[in-house]
Amino acid sequence: MTVDNWQDRIQVQTADFSVDEEYQRLCCDNAADGAVVFFVGRVRDRNQGDQVSLLELEHYPGMTEKALQGIVDDARSRWQLGRVSVVHRVGPMNIEEQIVFVGVSSPHRGNAFEAAEYIMDYLKSRAPFWKKERILDTNGELREERWVDARDSDSAALERWE
Amino acid sequence: MIQVLLFARLRDELGTGTVNLEIPSPARVRDVRAALCQQFPQHRALLAEGKALVAINQNLTNDEQASVSERDEVALFPPMTGG
Numbered sequence: 001m002t003v004d005n006w007q008d009r010i011q012v013q014t015a016d017f018s019v020d021e022e023y024q025r026l027c028c029d030n031a032a033d034g035a036v037v038f039f040v041g042r043v044r045d046r047n048q049g050d051q052v053s054l055l056e057l058e059h060y061p062g063m064t065e066k067a068l069q070g071i072v073d074d075a076r077s078r079w080q081l082g083r084v085s086v087v088h089r090v091g092p093m094n095i096e097e098q099i100v101f102v103g104v105s106s107p108h109r110g111n112a113f114e115a116a117e118y119i120m121d122y123l124k125s126r127a128p129f130w131k132k133e134r135i136l137d138t139n140g141e142l143r144e145e146r147w148v149d150a151r152d153s154d155s156a157a158l159e160r161w162e
Numbered sequence: 163m164i165q166v167l168l169f170a171r172l173r174d175e176l177g178t179g180t181v182n183l184e185i186p187s188p189a190r191v192r193d194v195r196a197a198l199c200q201q202f203p204q205h206r207a208l209l210a211e212g213k214a215l216v217a218i219n220q221n222l223t224n225d226e227q228a229s230v231s232e233r234d235e236v237a238l239f240p241p242m243t244g245g
Contacts (some may be wrong), residue, residue, distance in 0.1 A: 002173065038237055041245050057244075060167075060217070060220070062220055062236065063217060063220035063221075063237070066220050067220075088244065090245075099245065100244070100245050112205050120245060124242070124243070124244050124245040125241065125242050125243075126222070126243075127242060127244045128169065128171065128239065128242055129243060129244030129245070130171070130240065130242060130244075131243045132170075133245075147170060147171040147174070149241075150241035154243075161180070
């Protein structure tokens with residue numbers, strides 16, 4: 001599902017995304033914003049000391065887009081922002097693949113930096129995504145598939161915005 | 163009857179993505195949680211407040227007293243791990 005209004009791009013998709021295209025969307029015909037900040041989240045090869053071979057992202061279709069739009073709306077109420085893009089992938093992803101893109105444009109950099117971090121912080125524990133990872137043993141054989149537990153540090157990250 | 167959607171680990175552990183609860187509608191969130199615990203006593207720990215979050219019509223709620231009816235979309239799921 002795509003929610004495209006005049007400035008927000010909220011996209012949940014299985015396909016990979018192009019950072020270059022996402023950056024162009026933030027900049028194209030946009031002379032008002034002198035700052036663009038973006039973040040890309042990628043699949044790491046290790047988690048909690050274990051070797052990860054695959055990450056699978058599940059979501060709650062419908063609620064996900066609504067929750068992301070809510071987070072972007074909250075960011076807009078706090079900072080003067082130009083364009084905002086949130087692209088989040090779901091489904092299976094190999095290590096080193098891109099998971100999420102959060103990009104923000106603004107007349108000045110302060111707002112863009114803060115808003116991008118705010119959106120990422122909330123997206124991690126307030127949008128209905130769940131991660132499952134495939135773990136390998138020391139011989140590189142499949143050991144287990146496990147759901148990733150939410151981290152206290154992710155909830156703690158929200159406190160500074162409250 | 164109230165229908166509950168389950169996601170992620172909760173769906174895997176309970177073995178179903180949808181549970182129909184034979185409880186009067188409307189009910190409170192805490193009644194939904196209690197009915198699920200009764201139906202899946204081996205998974206009480208996963209269904210506890212804080213372990214299973216609740217969304218009503220795709221909006222998160224912390225209110226165990228919130229009212230839900232058979233017309234509402236009710237979902238339970240583990241704490242979220244996006245990004």
